[in-house]
């Protein structure tokens with residue numbers, strides 16, 4: 015199952031910068047591992063924003079939920095999820 019996920023990171027003024035840097039490093043490692051596993055298929059930065067658009071390929075809504083709530087920066091994110099299905103005009107066999 016494919017999902018488009020938009021993540022907007024909101025950094026509160028109250029967060030300790032060193033703690034936030036550590037969380038960012040953990041987030042990077044987690045994002046890289048999930049990309050290598052094939053679950054996090056695409057990751058794009060929104061130009062000029064602390065936000066991304068990602069494509070996840072997971073077995074279920076529940077799996078997506080668990081992946082997202084497990085992200086180190088989850089407490090600082092606003093997340094929007096759009097379920098995707100194959101477009102009849104797509105030429106990509108793996109769009110499912």
Ligand SMILES: O=C(O)C[C@H]1C=CC(=O)O1
Nearest residue numbers: 023041042045064065066
């Ligand atoms: O930077 C972001 O967009 C937030 C998050 C998503 C992947 C990652 O490494 O950090």
